[in-house]
Amino acid sequence: MRRDYRDWLRSQGYDDGTINNQLYRVARVEEHYGELDGHYDSDRMETLIEQLTYSTEDQRRGRPNPSKLPFIGNVRNNLASYKSAVLWYRRFRGSGTVAPSSTSPSQPSTASPLLAAAAASESWPPRRTEPKALEPRVGPRTLVDFRLDGHTALEAIIASSQYRTVAQAVASLSLFSHPQTVRQTGGKALFPAIRNPRRVGQIDEHEGRRVLLDDNKSPTDAFLWANGLNRRGRDTQFNHVYAASLDADAYTALPNICMTPAFIAKLTDTSDEVCRLLRYRSYQLYQWVPAGHTPPERPEEYEALEWAAPLLPVEDVRSTMVGAMARKPKNRTVVAARELGWLFG
Template identity: 40%
Template sequence: MVTWRPGGEMCPVCRGEGRGSISYPAAICRDCETRLVDWDGRPVDIANTSLIGTGIQVANGEEVVDGDTPIFVDGIACWAREARFGGVVVQPVAGWLSPPFPVATESQRKTLAEFEYDGRAVLDFLIAASPWGSIDQAIASLSVFAHPDVVAATGHRAIFRTVRGRMADRGSIIDGVMVDDNASPAAAFEWSTGLKRGTTRDLTCCHLYASSSDPDAYTDLRNIFYAPSFIAKLTDSQAGSLPVMHALHALRYRAFALHGYCGPGSTARPLKPEHYDSLEWADPVGADATASGLEAKLRARLADKPKDRITKSVAHCGWVFSGGQPDRLVVYSGRL
């Protein structure tokens, strides 16, 4: 999270010594200023446009950057502005939009056309003006992972023997695996961790790695996280390799940091984003779980849903608590 102190004693980026300015308490330190880059990662130069220290220009070596376009340090969006008595001051966007600094006037409110009809640019702009300050910090704060305790209780294995398939095939069993939709990974996560999505809105069950056809990964808690739907959209990718700036890198490294997870069948450590260590992550859910306690809890859930597809998969295909063999203790009374 982007935070600062009223007297400017702390740099909001590196948490080192700040500028000590009461007028600009969120001003970043000089060292952080030297690391500012534009959208494409190119270093920027900031200077006044007059000899008396007025006016301001931000350039990336090739062109002048628009004053309302954020510049970045460690993934945190900032604006450079002319200081009240001359010179330049750089603060996170959230700092400029916090009292006593005024929010944009009606004439300054951007339209979609001014963002060149780029929806992602709009989201980046809004997040930059929030306390999170960057997309990666918003993802870190708003994403929910399973706790190592509950992952250990599953033996670090997928809970159900399911894969994702066509709607027409859902419920079918092929080679000992049931075809399903997103219900089984969602149930695996929610039942195991205690997350109650039924009392919430606009949350999405997401996968870190494309695994919809892999029963050993599709309901593996290490491969699943929850996030608000608008964040989940940024993390969706079926690509085998990702661009360096893709949001999934931070999430995949979070799973590695929590569980040592490198993806289905992989031992290659995921890419660690350059500013990962500065991110503040939400606490994982499902602490203090034990294998026996988790099994009892999940069996109770299955007993309450005798006609559910997930119950069918356990009874006929098996699950983590039956060694992957059909579980004769689970009763399914729905359609075969």
């Protein structure tokens, strides 16, 4: 473990308690697998990460700990914490941070990784306590400090929160329909609609069928009404898992829609990492992909994330939607459904 890793973690906004915990986990991994830098130089830690992976299916089948790490307690939770520490170290190595020059290059260190981490720590052994709340910075950083990069600014803000990473924020704050709710729709589109913001509200023929030309209203209505929600929360947005805006079979299909806070919504369009996470989450819940797509691969960090539970199941989706639509006779989606038909009518 490079000695400048502590400084890099601090630059990400972590407090000393969290940093010590990260150093401890990295040191434990190195104690049983050797230095992480060697694994990074070999295959960017792919083999090591695979050995620290323990899926929900592994847990369900009661499979034993596949790693060399000894511990007591829940296998999945323990390995997830060590795997997360390894992924963070890989991110550090991939950040381009230059290794500090050694004061004695001809004298390789003979200290064990655990002792090396202890020497680098200001408080050893690390306290096994919950991370302390971050103290406000003196002189808040401006967008100029982030080199006018909004994504980097968002990462820094999230790093100082309980979520710590963008991936975990997405996992915690994205809401999907319950599989039981989706099962009643067969994964099909609820309304015949596609995206065409220049001709919103018009009806035209598309690929041999008449459809509503819409913005994001019909997918939003589909998600709200099917899930028995009578309103959207403030500063929330409904996002497509797949950018299939001209696919009438996917545009208002529940497996293709999730709800997030508005500040995360932009990432569902611009971040490949976020798109991969959401697509695999949808596939895990519903085993669904749009026509022409293959099942997504599981992102490497997926198992280390804690995902929010889906919304509560709706017992009778058809009746719930009929009731919601009856209360909104002038709604654009309802008017089009009367003319074009919809999944249940």
